[in-house]
Amino acid sequence: MNARNLLDRVTRVPGVRGALLVAATDGLVVAEHLMDGVDGRAAAALAGSLVGRLARTAREAGYQRPSFVHLKAEAGSVLAAPGSDDLVLVAVVAPDANLGLARLEMIDAASRLG
Amino acid sequence: MSDDIRALTARLADEPSSLAFLELAEALRRRGQLDAAAKVARGGVSRYPGLADAHDLLARILSDMGDLAGAFDAWTSALQLDPMRAAALKGVGFLYFRAGDVIAALDHLQRAGQADPDDPSIPLAIARVRTDVRQQGAPRANGAPAPSAPPPRPPATPFEGIEGGEEGFLLVDGNGLRLSGSLRVPSGEEAGDRVAAQLAGVSREAARATRILGLGSWHSIAVESPEGHLYLAAPTADTVLLAACDHSLPVARVGLLAERAARSARAWLEGMG
Amino acid sequence: MRALEPWVVEPLELFLAESSARLTLLMTSSGQVVAQHGFSRSLDVMTAAALGAGIVASTEELARLLGSSPFEALVHHGVGQSCMLSAFTTPRGRWIGLVVFGPETSVGIVQLFFDQMVQQLVASAPRDSVPAPMLAENFESDLNASLKALFGR
Numbered sequence: 001m002n003a004r005n006l007l008d009r010v011t012r013v014p015g016v017r018g019a020l021l022v023a024a025t026d027g028l029v030v031a032e033h034l035m036d037g038v039d040g041r042a043a044a045a046l047a048g049s050l051v052g053r054l055a056r057t058a059r060e061a062g063y064q065r066p067s068f069v070h071l072k073a074e075a076g077s078v079l080a081a082p083g084s085d086d087l088v089l090v091a092v093v094a095p096d097a098n099l100g101l102a103r104l105e106m107i108d109a110a111s112r113l114g
Numbered sequence: 115m116s117d118d119i120r121a122l123t124a125r126l127a128d129e130p131s132s133l134a135f136l137e138l139a140e141a142l143r144r145r146g147q148l149d150a151a152a153k154v155a156r157g158g159v160s161r162y163p164g165l166a167d168a169h170d171l172l173a174r175i176l177s178d179m180g181d182l183a184g185a186f187d188a189w190t191s192a193l194q195l196d197p198m199r200a201a202a203l204k205g206v207g208f209l210y211f212r213a214g215d216v217i218a219a220l221d222h223l224q225r226a227g228q229a230d231p232d233d234p235s236i237p238l239a240i241a242r243v244r245t246d247v248r249q250q251g252a253p254r255a256n257g258a259p260a261p262s263a264p265p266p267r268p269p270a271t272p273f274e275g276i277e278g279g280e281e282g283f284l285l286v287d288g289n290g291l292r293l294s295g296s297l298r299v300p301s302g303e304e305a306g307d308r309v310a311a312q313l314a315g316v317s318r319e320a321a322r323a324t325r326i327l328g329l330g331s332w333h334s335i336a337v338e339s340p341e342g343h344l345y346l347a348a349p350t351a352d353t354v355l356l357a358a359c360d361h362s363l364p365v366a367r368v369g370l371l372a373e374r375a376a377r378s379a380r381a382w383l384e385g386m387g
Numbered sequence: 388m389r390a391l392e393p394w395v396v397e398p399l400e401l402f403l404a405e406s407s408a409r410l411t412l413l414m415t416s417s418g419q420v421v422a423q424h425g426f427s428r429s430l431d432v433m434t435a436a437a438l439g440a441g442i443v444a445s446t447e448e449l450a451r452l453l454g455s456s457p458f459e460a461l462v463h464h465g466v467g468q469s470c471m472l473s474a475f476t477t478p479r480g481r482w483i484g485l486v487v488f489g490p491e492t493s494v495g496i497v498q499l500f501f502d503q504m505v506q507q508l509v510a511s512a513p514r515d516s517v518p519a520p521m522l523a524e525n526f527e528s529d530l531n532a533s534l535k536a537l538f539g540r
Contacts, residue, residue: 027495039327045495046323052493053319054337054344057312061358062299063339071320074330078323092327322405 003031006089006109013105015097017076021113024048024088038092043078047090051080068107070099081106083113116145126154133158136167143175151175159188166195170202182209198370200230204239211243219243221377228370271295272379282359283372285379288352290314294379297358300341309356316346317354334372336365343368347376355379390422398507399424405500409468410487412436415480416443425487439485443474460501462494471497475505478512 003021010019011033018034020043027048032040055065069080079091079102089110093102122138135158142151155172162168173188186209192202207222220243227236272294273283283295284306292310299305320332337344342360345368349355357372388403388411390396395413399422403411410425412432418440426432447457460473471486471494484505488497 025493027493027499037328041495042326042499045493045499046319046326049493049496050316050319050323053312053316054335057309057316058337058339058344060305060308060312061297061344062301062303062305063341063344066337066339068336068338070334070336071323072333072335073324074333076327076329078327078329092329 004033006112007031007033009109010089010091010102010105013093013098013102015094016102017092017094018043019089019091020044020047022048022088022090024051024082024086030087034092043090043092047078047080048088050078051082051088055082067110068103070103079103079106081110083110085113087113089113116141119145131161133162133165135161136171139171139175143171143178148175148179152179164195166192166199166202169195170199170205173202173205177205177209182212185209197374198225198229198367200226200233200236203229204233204236207239207243211246216243216246218381221381225370225374225377228373272382273375274378282357283375284310284313284356284358285349286310286313286354286356288314288317293353294382297356313346313354313356317348320346334369336369338365345369345372347372349376349379350383353379353383388422388424392421394511394513395422395508398504398511401507402500402504405503406486406488406497407492408486408488408497410435410485412439412485414440414483414485416440416474416483421482435485439472439483443472443483447474460498464494469494471501473498473501475509477505477509478514482508 007019007021010016018032018038018040020032020034020040021030022028022044023030025048027045029040029044032044034040050071051066051069054069058064058066065082066080067082069078069082071078071080074095076095077093077097077099079093079099081089081103083089087110089106091102091106093099119138119141122134122141126132126134126138135154139151139154139158142148142154152172152175155168155175158165158168159172169188169192173185173192176182176188177185186206189202189205189209192199193206196202203222203226207219207226210216210222211219220240223236223240223243226233227240230236272285282297284297285293285295287293290311290313292306295306296304297306297309316335320335324330324332332348334348335344335346337346342358343363343365345357345359345365347355347357355372355376357368357375359368359371363371388396388400390399390413399411399413402408403424408424410423412423412426412435413421414436415421418436420432420436423432426435442461446461450457457474460471462472463470468487468489471488472483473486474481474483476482484501486497486501488494
């Protein structure tokens, strides 16, 4: 499955405002499918950096690399599903998004990366 | 003596180790035979000290008898065994309300609502407490308690009575220093300080990400990994709380526990001045 | 962090705080240093400014030859640390930023907050006075004054 198809699957979930494939170490966009108003470059840099720090935190706690991250905020959430080869699938979602479905789609899509 | 009570008494006599004491004590309570109900319930609690139902039942009986301090202790014991037990949360919330501590009352009632969203009495109780707050003016946190009410007791640690307790939670200040709690890696080694050092940066990064992406202030971070779940919350602007749990609990349940621990930590921090 | 002009200080401090950059140099396209962070020796800053300005001039000329617009940024990835060179236009003329950063941050974060700094510099640059062109006869005295300001000695 190519990057475009992976992103389409995620953005079809109700409430998802955009999805990106991010090079985690560099925090740069590899591919993106975004609605207006979502800053893909910022999302890639910030989510990549946060996932990296959470991975270090998890490692210190004796856990392996995270399989899914949900950053919840007042006006929405950032979801991230790390895949192989330093790639992370990131989604920016509205507060009323179907988080359960988005999580399942992202974990499945991330397993197909690389 | 009614037939059902007679039958339950006979069953308990035949099988003293059975859980028939729960039904018997409840039946006695409903009939208003509170002394007998308390005696049966206490017997059950001493036989099954790890059974939250037994503590919960004893608490309800003591509450009916007007022994609110005893009821408070029994519900607290039930919550130590089952932190999301709606009936016990509701009961403790009621007792805090009676004691004039509306903040603690609302806190417990809201947790009860999370634990049992289908219980219609809980939103009504919350509305009742809020009405009282509006009528009385400012919240009467730790106000003068009724003579028979339990005195609100500040917890010795932020995580007292929460599932996982001191072992599964970390409270960290803005500089990445541990304020309370501990965390052991699966191999048994204490990792609290190392994890705490990472958490200050996580909080800053989360705040920055949500601000720049126009999502407002951050509320929580759930991290799933093959070994278990981590859940972060911010009890105050300057602190971060981490809850860690293996896969025995779903991540959403870990989130509920972490939110509860965060509220408890907030109260603990306020109590420390 | 030291800057020759006070209006540069706040945007640069914000960039340093957010990007976790190890070294940063802001200079004009002719290599005159405007602000620096992290350099400990004046010789280093002079050399870095001269080399940075030269590299940007070379790549812009290369872009012109290829018929493309000027490169936005040039990033050199290293093992222990990386380097980004980026030219931008301000009301005070064309400037260049040279940023050295390590694995504690990322090129995405550095670029994101570098762009934010550029926007703030453009917004806060005084419009009423244009700096005097660098003349050959006062070059050495200007350079010495700049280095004294940038290193506090």
